[in-house]
Amino acid sequence: MIxxxxxxxxxxxxxxxxxxxxxxxxxxxxxFIDQEGVCSACRWxxxxxxxxxxxxxxxxxxxxxxxxxxxxxxxxxxxGSGGKDSGHTAHLLKTKYxxxxxxxxxxxxxxxxIGWKNFQNFVNSGFTTLNCFPxxxxxxxxxxxxxxxxxxxxxxxxxxxxxYAFHIAVKFGIPLIFYGENGEVEYSGFLKNADKPYxxxxxxxxxxxxxxxxxxxxxxxxxxxxxxEEETKDSALDLYRPPKREDIERLGAQMHWLSYYHNWIxxxxxxxxxxxxxxxxxxxxxxxxxxxxxxxxxxxxxxxxFYLGYIKFGLGRATRDAMMEIRSGHxxxxxxxxxxxxxxxxxxxxxxxxxxxxxxxTKEHFWEVVDSYRPSHLWEKINxxxxxxxxxx
Amino acid sequence: MLDSxxxxxHRIAIIDYGLSNLYSISKALGRFxxxxxxxxxxxxxxxxxxxxxxxxxxxxxxxxxxxxxGLTEGIKKFAISGRPILGICLGxxxxxxxxxxxxxxxxxxxxxxxxxxxxxAVKEKIPHIGWNEIYPPxxxxxxxxxxxxxxxxANMYFIHSYIMKPEKSExxxxxxxxxxxxxxxxxxxxxxxxxxxxxxKSAEQGLGIIKNFVGLV
Amino acid sequence: xxxxxVIPLLHIKGPNVVKPVQTEALRIVGDPKELAEKYYxxxxxxxxxxxxxxxxxxxxxxxxxxxxVSRDIFVPFTVGGGIRxxxxxxxxxxxxxxxxxxxxxxxxxxxxxxxxxxxFGSQCVVLFVEAKKIEEGKxxxxxxxGREKTGLDAVEWAKRGVDLGVGxxxxxxxxxxxxxxxxxxxxxxxxxxWAPISVIAHGGAGDFQTAEDVILRNKADAIALSSxxxxxxxxxxxxxxxxxxxxxxxxx
Numbered sequence: 001m002i003x004x005x006x007x008x009x010x011x012x013x014x015x016x017x018x019x020x021x022x023x024x025x026x027x028x029x030x031x032f033i034d035q036e037g038v039c040s041a042c043r044w045x046x047x048x049x050x051x052x053x054x055x056x057x058x059x060x061x062x063x064x065x066x067x068x069x070x071x072x073x074x075x076x077x078x079x080g081s082g083g084k085d086s087g088h089t090a091h092l093l094k095t096k097y098x099x100x101x102x103x104x105x106x107x108x109x110x111x112x113x114i115g116w117k118n119f120q121n122f123v124n125s126g127f128t129t130l131n132c133f134p135x136x137x138x139x140x141x142x143x144x145x146x147x148x149x150x151x152x153x154x155x156x157x158x159x160x161x162x163x164y165a166f167h168i169a170v171k172f173g174i175p176l177i178f179y180g181e182n183g184e185v186e187y188s189g190f191l192k193n194a195d196k197p198y199x200x201x202x203x204x205x206x207x208x209x210x211x212x213x214x215x216x217x218x219x220x221x222x223x224x225x226x227x228x229e230e231e232t233k234d235s236a237l238d239l240y241r242p243p244k245r246e247d248i249e250r251l252g253a254q255m256h257w258l259s260y261y262h263n264w265i266x267x268x269x270x271x272x273x274x275x276x277x278x279x280x281x282x283x284x285x286x287x288x289x290x291x292x293x294x295x296x297x298x299x300x301x302x303x304x305x306f307y308l309g310y311i312k313f314g315l316g317r318a319t320r321d322a323m324m325e326i327r328s329g330h331x332x333x334x335x336x337x338x339x340x341x342x343x344x345x346x347x348x349x350x351x352x353x354x355x356x357x358x359x360x361x362t363k364e365h366f367w368e369v370v371d372s373y374r375p376s377h378l379w380e381k382i383n384x385x386x387x388x389x390x391x392x393x
Numbered sequence: 394m395l396d397s398x399x400x401x402x403h404r405i406a407i408i409d410y411g412l413s414n415l416y417s418i419s420k421a422l423g424r425f426x427x428x429x430x431x432x433x434x435x436x437x438x439x440x441x442x443x444x445x446x447x448x449x450x451x452x453x454x455x456x457x458x459x460x461x462x463g464l465t466e467g468i469k470k471f472a473i474s475g476r477p478i479l480g481i482c483l484g485x486x487x488x489x490x491x492x493x494x495x496x497x498x499x500x501x502x503x504x505x506x507x508x509x510x511x512x513x514a515v516k517e518k519i520p521h522i523g524w525n526e527i528y529p530p531x532x533x534x535x536x537x538x539x540x541x542x543x544x545x546x547a548n549m550y551f552i553h554s555y556i557m558k559p560e561k562s563e564x565x566x567x568x569x570x571x572x573x574x575x576x577x578x579x580x581x582x583x584x585x586x587x588x589x590x591x592x593x594k595s596a597e598q599g600l601g602i603i604k605n606f607v608g609l610v
Numbered sequence: 611x612x613x614x615x616v617i618p619l620l621h622i623k624g625p626n627v628v629k630p631v632q633t634e635a636l637r638i639v640g641d642p643k644e645l646a647e648k649y650y651x652x653x654x655x656x657x658x659x660x661x662x663x664x665x666x667x668x669x670x671x672x673x674x675x676x677x678x679v680s681r682d683i684f685v686p687f688t689v690g691g692g693i694r695x696x697x698x699x700x701x702x703x704x705x706x707x708x709x710x711x712x713x714x715x716x717x718x719x720x721x722x723x724x725x726x727x728x729x730f731g732s733q734c735v736v737l738f739v740e741a742k743k744i745e746e747g748k749x750x751x752x753x754x755x756g757r758e759k760t761g762l763d764a765v766e767w768a769k770r771g772v773d774l775g776v777g778x779x780x781x782x783x784x785x786x787x788x789x790x791x792x793x794x795x796x797x798x799x800x801x802x803x804w805a806p807i808s809v810i811a812h813g814g815a816g817d818f819q820t821a822e823d824v825i826l827r828n829k830a831d832a833i834a835l836s837s838x839x840x841x842x843x844x845x846x847x848x849x850x851x852x853x854x855x856x857x858x859x860x861x862x
Contacts, residue, residue: 268637274788293634339666342668416704417680417708420681420682449708519806520807522832523831523832524655554732571612572612596650
């Protein structure tokens with residue numbers, strides 16, 4: 001029996017409560033439903049309405065003034081995929097705030113055609129981008145370990161997504177790093193860093209890595225025989241961890257979120273990126289598991305990240321897209337419920353074969369692992385089929 | 394807009410025979426009078442001072458719709474009584490004797506003539522959809538009719554595949570040219586008017602015709 | 611030359627006019643009644659009014675809103691979005707529609723087109739095709755507001771629609787929608803080159819030149835525009851005057 005190391009599962013409430021205003025439930029980690037039945041992310045959306053964006057913008061200007069290079073050298077590191085969010089961030093900082101971005105991409109596991117196209121369009125709209133492809137053998141093993149141990153093959157992507165920007169910042173001597181949005185605040189309403197434009201790498205484990213980073217994976221993976229001793233010492237693994245604390249401090253490297261300075265509306269990022277950085281919506285129509293065409297398009301394995309979320313929390317990709325759109329005022333709760341009912345939990349079959357091959361597992365083993373992550377307080381078997389006990393309505 | 398929407402007791406009935414865009418014609422009439430009502434009953438028809446027969450649909454369906462409501466004889470009698478009738482598009486076509494859409498069917502026969510398809514020789518697309526000019530036939534004129542456009546070119550909205558062919562040229566009130574082919578775009582026999590086009594859909598000029606029709610009542 | 615119609619197209623979601631790009635996203639650009647009336651006053655030849663989420667959300671068309679929007683407008687309304695039954699069409703005609711545009715339900719059940727044309731006449735039925743380019747000369751038809759693949763060849767589907775009795779084809783380019791990069795000329799030509807019925811081009815307008823070209827070169831019988839009007843690139847009047855100056859027969 002594999003010992004799972006997803007700490008989030010330990011604190012999952014046994015009673016399911018849905019938010020009265022959006023479609024998320026208390027099962028989502030770090031999302032809380034208050035006494036009035038409203039979730040923390042919706043409350044955050046309310047709070048956002050009171051923010052003095054003009055004054056935040058002034059702060060942004062001051063920050064940019066402070067960091068803008070006088071000789072045109074790179075003065076800000078912008079991590080991203082070339083999608084709508086990073087496209088918007090990079091283009092905005094460059095054109096409106098006169099910065100000189102060095103963009104960095106931590107490559108998706110398996111590029112989709114549209115992801116690669118959008119990436120190239122982004123680069124060709126005028127952005128130097130370093131795209132890092134970590135050692136494929138190692139990456140796949142980490143992914144396999146993450147899938148088994150955390151029920152989320154996607155996590156090694158998250159490690160690099162967070163760390164790579166810092167490595168490049170340190171190597172190039174660029175202290176300013178700009179991310180798009182503080183996902184924890186925007187999508188969970190977990191307000192730990194809501195009043196700040198930045199977080200420290202100390203927060204990563206808790207907020208993004210389900211309680212533990214790459215080293216925990218390696219330790220367990222070694223025990224399971226996924227890694228050899230030698231592999232666990234591969235220097236590529238440094239890229240999955242932040243640089244040394246003293247290097248970060250010496251540089252004064254700090255990451256900022258654009259969402260602190262600008263009212264973050266993903267839909268508007270889409271319009272913006274479509275106009276300015278050649279971003280194109282999904283060319284196959286809606287993404288599997290949801291109704292949207294503009295979010296998370298670049299990785300063939302993405303669908304499984306969302307699908308495992310659906311298994312663990314009863315909340316799939318459609319829920320994720322819909323809850324955001326409710327809070328931004330684009331759709332009503334009723335409309336969202338219809339969409340969630342229609343699409344949430346749809347199995348991402350298009351790239352199933354690719355996913356199995358990437359992880360080097362069989363279909364049977366895939367389902368074994370998936371089923372082992374089904375909490376009994378959320379799922380029941382009816383006529384041989386798994387059904388969610390609770391659905392939003 | 395007329396100075397007053399109060400036309401006294403003069404009631405205009407819009408015949409509902411199951412298919413048409415009643416809302417459009419009633420709101421167009423409603424611009425000039427409050428005394429408009431929709432009816433699918435003989436009693437309603439008989440109580441009216443003027444009748445509008447609107448039209449979206451196929452000839453056979455149209456006639457069936459009238460028959461099912463027992464209105465065909467009623468309309469014929471209404472016409473004989475001299476009270477004004479305005480047929481629009483299908484409604485105008487039904488005023489004639491026979492229609493040839495998807496078969497051969499009898500019309501109301503209030504004005505002698507047939508409803509036929511645009512001839513094969515017409516090189517433009519059928520249905521005829523769009524705006525087009527209406528003009529009086531050479532021997533005709535528009536004084537004392539409900540068509541009066543202060544000397545300006547009159548553009549109306551057409552959407553039809555079948556055209557009216559009144560037997561007598563004196564019943565031709567207006568002509569229109571499509572792909573070089575001239576056809577009858579409006580008919581008239583005393584108190585009976587029929588427009589192939591949709592005056593209620595032809596912006597201000599079309600509304601002018603509606604206004605003048607209301608003025609007849 | 612025959613009359614070419616200039617038609618503002620309103621994407622409706624709930625009480626608002628929205629403007630998607632590549633059929634995604636729902637930015638609010640105005641109030642349906644205000645915009646429709648403005649375009650009417652400005653000389654619009656028709657109005658196209660599409661509820662772009664009815665099929666996606668699997669809900670019905672809002673007839674009350676249509677009634678209010680069309681109240682003071684006296685040019686034809688083509689109405690679509692979630693039209694699924696003969697009764698839906700009847701209801702639409704009773705509150706201001708003159709024609710109905712059908713996409714999703716027609717693809718699911720093509721005989722619906724035949725039935726609708728039989729009951730209401732071909733001229734009442736518009737086939738609304740959302741087309742996405744697959745490769746040179748090939749497009750796929752989509753439903754549910756450009757979100758669901760159908761596997762159908764868009765051009766072949768349009769041909770089938772004609773056989774079933776539709777009166778017009780409204781062809782929209784998913785790729786160009788909202789981009790203002792110009793109509794997708796190959797797509798429009800791919801329909802107009804054989805269609806015996808009127809073809810309304812939509813998706814991508816943006817400037818005068820593309821409007822002229824799609825009429826003169828690609829033989830569109832009518833042009834529909836959204837972003838160009840909503841974002842005020844030019845007015846309906848200005849466009850028509852410009853087209854007229856190029857020898858195109860438009861109502862002024």
